[in-house]
Amino acid sequence: MADRYLSFTGTAPGRFLTRRLGLPQPTVLRRWSRESPGFEGGVVQLTAGKSELSGLTGLSGLAGLQFPSASDAPAAVLLDATGVRDVDGLAEVHAALHPVVRSVAASGRIVVLGAPLSAEDHHQAAAQQALEGFTRSLGKEIGRGRTVNLVRLSDASAASADSAASDVSAAESTLRFLLSPKSAYISGQVIEVGPAQEADVDWSQPLAGRTALVTGGARGIGAAVAETLARDGARVVVLDVPGAAADAEQVAARLGGSALALDITAADAGARIAEALPDGLDVLVHNAGITRDRRLVNMPAERWSSVLDVNLASVLRTTDALLEKGTLRRGGRIVATASIAGLAGNAGQTNYGASKAGVVGLVRSLAPRALAGHGVTVNAVAPGFIETKMTAAIPLFIREAGRRMNSLGQGGLPVDVAETTAWLANPASGAVNGQVVRVCGQSLLGA
Incomplete structure (x- = not known):
């Protein structure tokens, strides 16, 4: 059934009236199509805390994920918060996202990378748990069809850079999904990604032969x-x-x-x-x-x-x-x-x-x-x-x-x-x- 209210709010009179009455103003969501499979605009990379992912160098090498320079209206923001271990680190989350949130394009994406909660360090656990409340709250206020999600990488706090890079590779399919129009109705989610599993995938036909x-x-x-x-x-x-x-x-x-x-x-x-x-x-x-x-x-x-x-x-x-x-x-x-x-x-x-x-x-x-x-x-x-x-x-x-x-x-x-x-x-x-x-x-x- 057609959503007539959504259609009405897309018109000039609809925008005026709903704004004056304080009514919801939903944005028509951008979904995947063969003619337009991806977003236009760049993916801005940011970091908060002392990350073990070395500025997402492991992620930059993933096939098919492009990270061009930020545009006036970036399609997405990817924040590496795996190194946030205390309240000061949470201040860095604010400092990183505060200047760019307003500029994210309509139906854009914000994805935050987090680490597992430490059983030995309650300061780290508190800070990482805080990321859940932060992303869910931001998702409820950001508007214009934009979404916010948190991806927890297993063992992302490991001392080995190779281990951390492996965790980022394990998240490739998840990041491809969350940073694409295919995830239009997914927001406020916390997705845990475990150890990488080997798979040789043709991203244009990932289920071929299955x-x-x-x-x-x-x-x-x-x-x-x-x-x-x-x-x-x-x-x-x-x-x-x-x-x-x-x-x-x-x-x-x-x-x-x-x-x-x-x-x-x-x-x-x-x-x-x-x-x-x-x-x-x-x-x-x-x-x-x-x-x-x-x-x-x-x-x-x-x-x-x-x-x-x-x-x-x-x-x-x-x-x-x-x-x-x-x-x-x-x-x-x-x-x-x-x-x-x-x-x-x-x-x-x-x-x-x-x-x-x-x-x-x-x-x-x-x-x-x-x-x-x-x-x-x-x-x-x-x-x-x-x-x-x-x-x-x-x-x-x-x-x-x-x-x-x-x-x-x-x-x-x-x-x-x-x-x-x-x-x-x-x-x-x-x-x-x-x-x-x-x-x-x-x-x-x-x-």
Whole structure:
């Protein structure tokens, strides 16, 4: 559904009226397209504290990331704050960003690089934790469609320069994503990047030669995910319930993939997926989900159990089966779909919130073991208000509140979830594991 308020605020009368009334003035977000895949303008490099990254020399050598001289309206600012170890270092963060924040172009990016919190140095831990409050607060005030995120590099405070450079290389796919139009609806996030995982990637087709399965892929967000993975070179298998088989086949045919009609809640769903994919699977996207909203006092057991079965139990069962059977190959990726309802809660959605919080628990527990035992990473996306047929059915005033209650002042699009999923599915994203990334425009709900 069209966001008429967003369109109105883009007109001269709309800007005048909303400014006079103190109403939100969202900016139309710049998203990726084949005609315009990147930003115009430079990426300004800044440093706060005594960095172990030697002025981002390791980052400057990353293929495809260009850092030209600052322009009047830089597309992005990249601040190395890994060396911030005390309150004086935080003053350097202010000193570095204060002069340039105003000049960042509309829909621009600010990315801060941080270090892990030290268990031995509480001054360093306090300063590094302060970066989270700083980036989230800046994201809420910066406006004009600009985003602010924090990337924590593992062992970035190590004494070895080689170690620090390796950490920066591990963040390449993450920085490519956050510094591009593909991350338009990601703001106020803290993303931890672990040790580098070897991957030889063609950045124009990073998923070439890989097979991806998208559950609930016949429509909405699932179809957008399938399309984006196919754009990146994957052979896509679109899975949906038998009742949506025609839609699934249509999506698959358009993308040069295949369709699989299957009830994901069936006890043998994992075995049937493995049978349908004898050559194995590289990317498993758990997107299928349902809602059966009602307040708990009025919710019958069937409405509770159906949501938990589709949104959580089926994810657990099929993941276990595909890992146990070895269907997910080494270097594989699991991307599950959580929700801000699972992180912040939502009235009338105790069943849905429980199921999506359960997905978060799955990711945090399974991620280190899946990587160690199977060479597979496990992450989740947590969408906020996304413009779909489901949200279009929400009553007008509640829908408008959902759209405006985030730092970007608008709803996201299915492609925003899809781009985030594609980043996590990238073979070069092996250093990103156990993360739950909110695709919500920095919603005002929850942490």
